[in-house]
Amino acid sequence: MSPLGTECSVNQLEKNLLNKLETKQAIIGVVGLGYVGLPLAVEKAKAGYNVIGFDVQQKRVDMVNEGINYIGDVVDEDLTAITQSKVLKATTDYSLIKNVDAVAICVPTPLDIYQQPDTSYVESSAREISKYLHKGMLVVLESTTYPGTTEEILKPILEETGLECGEDFFIAYSPERVDPGNKTFNTKNTPKVVGGITPSCTAAAAAMYRNVLEGEVHEVSSPAVAEMEKILENTFRNINIALANEMAILCNKMGIDVWEVIDAAATKPYGFMPFYPGPGLGGHCIPIDPFYLTWKAREYNYHTRLIETAGEINNSMPDFVVNRCMQILNKEGKALNGSKILILGIAYKKDIDDYRESPVLPILQQLDEAGADWIVVDPYVREFKFNGEIRDTLLELSEELIEETDMVLITTDHSCMNYELVAKKSKVIFDTRNVLKSTKPLGKYYKL
Known part of the structure; x- marks a missing residue:
């Protein structure tokens, strides 16, 4: 085929896909129905597309098909409506990918035991898609990963089919931007970054998101730029939180209230952005994503x-919290061993049910090893895995529970917690979130 003929063929494939996306005739697949994939699938279905959700967990698939929501950022009524109208269906049968015009990969990218990226979920998804890849199809990777993943892993696997990216099908990277519990920004209105392997790939992916989302779609020159910008976002937060944590440690030694220091600094209308200390970092993104970059940097x-260094500081905060617990109890003439400690919150951030990578877990581990008698209250998390066992939490506070404890340790600042009761009935409070800043506790009160 002549170069001109090839160009016409490519243009026609792109035009056909763009037309399907514009007229909502495209069938869109989403691989991975977790915290990123399910909200994305719901928004695509609400935008008027027929959506097929793929997941290896039969339980998730069944819940989606029954209209049962398990993700906090999805509105229950939205999921019920789109599943009842059959515009969103979930399945474990990856052969149905042959029917889709575009597919987004939203699978986990954890770190292994050596703090190196584990891309096995991405690779597995790519191989499943490759079995049913067809001409004119768009494949978008959304999983957070290191720069180069799309072109070094995804593209070669899909091209093993004999089809060529940019000529026969389209590949792009568009990083997920999910902030669980955020009442202002969600999947639909958060700006989206898109970088394709070729200009046609970028155009196709951008067209899909513009037909689904309300937020701006920002096109960049390559998948690597989009991959790097996502790492920059989370590394920026990681480093600034580490600075706040280090300031907290130093302020504690100097007898200065770090929260008052930050509030004072935040009065400056330029050149300062407030970040706050805490018991450590949690979730799947901020504590993990920067390590993708440190690993990739070694290649260069x-x-x-x-x-x-920022990672080391943030990872050390659970140790600092436990040491403070020990010091505070010593002041009360008690040892950590045998003391009853009430933990308020195991979720890694306020008003969500996610405890992945929660800094409370290593705190509990150290308290356990020290012989402390602890119990967790969390209105969002009913149970959690600890040392290979499922442990139950209490969902509500009680006056009796507080009065029986030697210390109340506030680790997650859930809005619905009864802090007035905590302030009135606690003997000793250690507040790592400054949640009682406007309250005057009757007992001994310590802040991070």
Whole structure:
């Protein structure tokens, strides 16, 4: 075929896909129905597309098909409506990918035991898609990962089919931007970054998101730029939180209230953005994503000193919290061993049910090893896995429970917690979130 003929063929494939996306005739697939994938699938279905959700967990598939929601950022009524109208269906049968015109990969990208990226979920998804890849199809990776993943892993696997990216099908990277519990920004209105392997790939992916989302779609020159910007977002937060945590440690030694310091600094209308300390970092993104970059940097013989130091500071905060617990109890003439400690919150951030990578877990581990008698209250998390066992939480506070404890340790600042009761009935409070800043506790009160 002549170069002109090839160009016409590519243009026609792109035109056909763009037309399907514009007229909502495209069938869209979403691989992975977790915290990123399910909200995305719901928004695509609400936008008027027929959507097929793919997941390896039969329980998730059954819940979606029954209209039962398990993700906090999805509105129950939305899921019920779109599943009842059959515009969203879930399945474990990946052969149905042959029917889709575009598919988004939203699977986990954890770290392994050596703090190196585990791309096995991405690779597995790519191989399943490759079995049913067809001409004119768009594949978008959304999972957070290191720069180069789309072109070094996804593209070669899909091209093993004999089809060529940019000529026969389209590949792009568009990083997920999910902030669980955020009441202002969600999947639909958060700006989206898109970078394709070729200009046609970028155009196709951007068209899909513009037909689904209300937020701006920002096009960049390559998948690597989009991958790097996502890492920059989370590394920026990681480093600034580490600075706040280090300030908290130093302020504690100097007898200065770090929260008052930050509030004072925040009065400056330029050149300062407030970040706050806490018991450590949690969730799947901020504590993990910067390590993707430190790992990739070694390939270029570069050591990301600032990023790694920030990670060390944030990872040390559970140790700092437990040491403070020990010091506070010592002041009360008690040892950590045998003391009853009431933990308020195991979710990694306020008003969500997600405890993945929660800093409370290593705190509990250290308290356990020290012989403390602890119990967790969390109105969002009914149970959690600890040392290979499922542990139950209490969903509500009681006056009797508080009065029986030697210390109340506030680790998650859930809005619905009865802090007035905590302030009135606690003997000793250690507040790592400054949640009682406007309250005057009757007992001994300590802040991070």
